[in-house]
Amino acid sequence: xxxxxxxxxxxxxxxxxxxxxxxxxxxxxxxxxxxxxxxxxxxxxxxxxxxxxxxxxxxxxxxxxxxxxxxxxxxxxxxxxxxxxxxxxxxxxxxxxxxxxxxxxxxxxxxxxxxxxxxxxxxxxxxxxxxxxxxxxxxxxxxxxxxxxxxxxxxxxxxxxxxxxxxxxxxxxxxxxxxxxxxxxxxxxxxxxxxxxxxxxxxxxxxxxxxxxxxxxxxxxxxxxxxxxxxxxxxxxxxxxxxxxxxxxxxxxxxxxxxxxxxxxxxxxxxxxxxxxxxxxxxxxxxxxxxxxxxxxxxxxxxxxxxxxxxxxxxxxxxxxxxxxxxxxxxxxxxxxxxxxxxxxxxxxxxxxxxxxxxxxxxxxxxxxxxxxxxxxxxxxxxxxxxxxxxxxxxxxxxxxxxxxxxxxxxxxxxxxxxxxxxxxxxxxxxxxxxxxxxxxxxxxxxxxxxxxxxxxxxxxxxxxxxxxxxxxxxxxxxxxxxxxxxxxxxxxxxxx
Numbered sequence: 001x002x003x004x005x006x007x008x009x010x011x012x013x014x015x016x017x018x019x020x021x022x023x024x025x026x027x028x029x030x031x032x033x034x035x036x037x038x039x040x041x042x043x044x045x046x047x048x049x050x051x052x053x054x055x056x057x058x059x060x061x062x063x064x065x066x067x068x069x070x071x072x073x074x075x076x077x078x079x080x081x082x083x084x085x086x087x088x089x090x091x092x093x094x095x096x097x098x099x100x101x102x103x104x105x106x107x108x109x110x111x112x113x114x115x116x117x118x119x120x121x122x123x124x125x126x127x128x129x130x131x132x133x134x135x136x137x138x139x140x141x142x143x144x145x146x147x148x149x150x151x152x153x154x155x156x157x158x159x160x161x162x163x164x165x166x167x168x169x170x171x172x173x174x175x176x177x178x179x180x181x182x183x184x185x186x187x188x189x190x191x192x193x194x195x196x197x198x199x200x201x202x203x204x205x206x207x208x209x210x211x212x213x214x215x216x217x218x219x220x221x222x223x224x225x226x227x228x229x230x231x232x233x234x235x236x237x238x239x240x241x242x243x244x245x246x247x248x249x250x251x252x253x254x255x256x257x258x259x260x261x262x263x264x265x266x267x268x269x270x271x272x273x274x275x276x277x278x279x280x281x282x283x284x285x286x287x288x289x290x291x292x293x294x295x296x297x298x299x300x301x302x303x304x305x306x307x308x309x310x311x312x313x314x315x316x317x318x319x320x321x322x323x324x325x326x327x328x329x330x331x332x333x334x335x336x337x338x339x340x341x342x343x344x345x346x347x348x349x350x351x352x353x354x355x356x357x358x359x360x361x362x363x364x365x366x367x368x369x370x371x372x373x374x375x376x377x378x379x380x381x382x383x384x385x386x387x388x389x390x391x392x393x394x395x396x397x398x399x400x401x402x403x404x405x406x407x408x409x410x411x412x413x414x415x416x417x418x419x420x421x422x423x424x425x426x427x428x429x430x431x432x433x434x435x436x437x438x439x440x441x442x443x444x445x446x447x448x449x450x451x452x453x454x455x456x457x458x459x460x461x462x463x464x465x466x467x468x469x470x471x472x473x474x475x476x477x478x479x480x481x482x483x484x485x486x487x488x489x490x491x492x493x494x495x496x497x
Contacts, residue, residue: 053065072320073319098468122347124156138155223246253273311442401428
């Protein structure tokens with residue numbers, strides 16, 4: 001697997017939107033003029049099939065479907081199995097196992113160390129103005145007891161309008177670092193995040209001669225539960241409240257595209273839509289793939305299992321890229337790509353460097369976005385971690401599940417995994433090889449027919465264990481920024497003796 005490691009010279013730029021913590025000289029206008037604007041939409045717990053163009057039979061998503069018709073579907077696009085780790089991967093271009101956390105522990109939801117470098121910080125070196133609208137979840141998984149010095153405004157974003165973490169019980173709404181609305185009405189969030197994003201985009205493009213390029217990150221609260229939708233959408237979907245929520249997200253994706261078109265900046269804007277992990281099956285009757293009106297979790301369609309699983313349904317997510325004149329219309333890409341690739345790809349589009357003082361797991365996938373599929377790296381691999389446990393690897397059409405216990409220690413607290421269907425709470429007593437081209441549901445072990453493939457993939461996983469680590473070892477490139485003594489021998493998981 002190719003690794004990318006480049007340098008970054010950090011210097012936060014003075015923003016016209018809000019004051020920020022430190023500043024450096026703003027780049028000349030001419031340097032920013034050719035750089036694309038970027039809008040990244042990141043939904044929460046939306047399953048692989050919860051979009052019309054990915055096969056949903058009962059959820060209407062005409063605007064996202066049109067986005068795909070005018071752009072590209074990426075059908076082998078991966079996130080992480082749980083929401084916090086997925087955000088850490090997206091922001092840093094690294095497997096969550098690799099990133100440093102405050103206190104040197106490996107939390108279920110990473111508490112991102114301030115010395116980690118986010119995609120927003122990378123883009124700011126090239127004059128981008130940056131904003132985050134929605135769920136952060138990298139300053140501690142709590143609405144009330146988070147680290148304020150790790151909010152987006154301290155991690156490269158000029159402006160933040162959103163909430164510290166998930167909406168399990170409530171949502172407290174913040175503007176920058178100020179609480180503006182405790183226990184807000186969740187039914188209003190999808191629209192309000194979009195309203196704020198549109199206002200920011202318009203303000204950023206008011207003067208076309210002097211404007212900076214912008215990076216707008218919209219990590220929606222929905223459809224993570226508790227679900228809610230505005231009155232305009234509630235009760236309209238054949239799929240109940242869950243469908244209402246997705247259809248409202250779709251409408252607001254359309255508003256963003258309309259804004260970009262109305263402002264005349266479509267020719268210099270990339271929009272990417274994806275999800276943070278697979279569907280939350282525990283919110284469905286009998287852990288089934290979401291299809292009943294009363295189900296509050298989504299659907300992975302042909303993929304096995306869902307959120308908190310390293311089966312495909314837990315980590316393969318819908319992804320659509322839109323950029324008229326650059327992303328070919330109506331294209332489908334089935335090459336391996338992931339949220340790890342976002343940071344290096346956006347950096348390349350902006351002409352920015354990415355860190356070379358540390359390992360970055362993602363790679364620049366502009367060739368895929370621009371339809372140059374012949375440039376695909378056939379050796380690219382994706383590694384499936386659940387918590388600190390390496391469970392599988394994919395290369396090409398082959399996916400190898402590693403031998404593991406039914407209740408693996410390194411997956412705690414998901415060792416006894418009550419989030420997925422009982423049929424998927426299984427272990428493997430020997431390597432389980434799947435041909436994803438013929439067996440997308442991961443039902444048949446073909447290891448005996450392809451011993452050479454098994455050997456190759458086992459060698460890949462052993463190399464990754466040495467580099468990054470596993471439940472029983474710390475890899476040489478796992479990062480700990482606060483160590484005062486020796487490196488730990490195994491990943492420091494809270495409560496683990």
